[in-house]
Amino acid sequence: MQAGGGQLACQVCGRHPAALLKLRRHVGMILMQRFVSARAALCRDHRVALAKEFLRKTLVQGWWGLISFFVNFYAVYTDLMALSQARKLGPPVGAPTSASPSGWAPPASPA
Numbered sequence: 001m002q003a004g005g006g007q008l009a010c011q012v013c014g015r016h017p018a019a020l021l022k023l024r025r026h027v028g029m030i031l032m033q034r035f036v037s038a039r040a041a042l043c044r045d046h047r048v049a050l051a052k053e054f055l056r057k058t059l060v061q062g063w064w065g066l067i068s069f070f071v072n073f074y075a076v077y078t079d080l081m082a083l084s085q086a087r088k089l090g091p092p093v094g095a096p097t098s099a100s101p102s103g104w105a106p107p108a109s110p111a
Contacts, residue, residue, distance in 0.1 A: 028068025047086035
């Protein structure tokens with residue numbers, strides 16, 4: 001989604017600047033493993049929220065299996081790099097749009 005001036009707009013709130021974020025999450029199972037990925041144009045607030053959510057789930061679900069134990073180190077590293085990049089984006093400007101077209105909302109921050 002492009003905002004005026006050719007800048008990417010956040011797919012969740014419509015604010016800008018936004019940048020493309022690619023995340024991968026690893027789920028280890030005793031005999032199998034599964035990878036989950038997300039790719040979206042998001043503002044800094046939603047990038048950080050989604051990166052934290054993926055990292056949290058990877059840290060809990062990624063270790064269950066012999067191969068998964070070792071693969072998860074790489075998954076955690078990539079999640080940490082994505083979180084670092086997410087924090088470097090400038091603060092979002094503009095009024096958020098009413099509803100998310102994608103249906104995704106960031107996790108509620110603790111009060």
